[in-house]
Amino acid sequence: MKWIASVFGVGFLKPGPGTWGSAVALPLAWGIHQVGGFWLLLNVTIFVFLTGYIAVQRLTAGQAHSDPGWIVIDEVAGQWVALFPVSYGATMMSIDVLRLWPGWIAAFVLFRLFDIRKPWLVGRADRHGGPLGVMLDDIVAGVFAAVGVVVLGTLYHVVLI
Template sequence: MKAIASFLYVGYLRPAPGTWGSLAALPVAWGIHQIGGFWLLLNLTVFVFLSGYIATAKVTAGQEDHDPSWIVIDEVAGQWIALFPVSYGAMLMSADITRLWPGWIAAFVLFRLFDIWKPGPIGRADRMGGPMGVMLDDVVAGVFAALGVIVLAAIGHGVML
C-alpha cells in the first residue's frame, strides 16, 4: 500500500514531496494520453483516486497524522485532472499533445498553487480529515487548475479578448 500511496516511492523524495509527485505525474499522463487519449486518462484518474483512497486509509489507519507528506497519490490524481483540458483539446483537434506545452506548464503551476494555497473549497476539503480529505482537496485543486487552464487557453487563442 505504501507503493501506491507514495506513487512508487516518489513521495519519499525531498524537499517538497508534493511537487515531486506532481512532476512525476506529468510523464505518466503523457504516456497514458499517447496510449488511449483523454478517455483513458479520465478513467485512470478515477482508478487512481479510488486506489489512493484505499491505500491512504490503510497506511494511515491508527496513525495520528492522517496526511503524511510522503503520500502523493492525491497529487497525481489532482495533477491529471488539471491536465484534462490539455488532453481533451489535443484529442479534439487531433494534435500532438506536446504541441500544447503552454497548457502543461499552466496545469502544473496552477495545480501546485491551488494545492499549496488551499483557497475556499480546497481548504474545506483538506480540513475534512481522513483519507477522503487527503484525496478530495487535490481533486478540487485539480478542478480549479483545469478551469484556469481553460481560461488561459481562451485568452491565448483570442476567444476572451
C-alpha cells in the same frame, strides 16, 4: 500499499514531495494520453483516485496524522485533473498533446499553487480529514487549475491571436 501511496517511492524525495509527485504525474499523463487519449486519462484518474483512497485509508488507520507528506498519490490524481483540458483539447483536435505545451506548464503551476495555498473549497476539502480529505483536496485543486488552464487558453486564443 506504501509504494502505491508514495507512487513507487517518489513521495520520499526531498524537498517538496508533493511537487515531486506532481512532476512525475506529467510524463505518466503523457504516456497514458499517448495510449488512449483523454478518455483513458479520465478512467485511469478515477482508478488512481479510488486506489489512492484505499491505500491512504489502510496506511493511516488509527494514526493521528492522516496526511503524511510522503503520500503523493493524491497529487498524481489532482495533477491529471488539471491536465484534463489539455488532453481533451488534443484528443478532440487530433493533434500531438505536446503541441499544447503552454497548457502543461499552466496546469502544473496552477495545480501546485492551489494545492499549496488551499484556497476556499480546496481548504474545505482538506479540513474534511481522513482518506477522503487527503484525496479530495487535490482533486478540487485540480479542478481549479483546470478552470485556470481553460481561462488562460481562451484568453490566448481570443485576445492574443
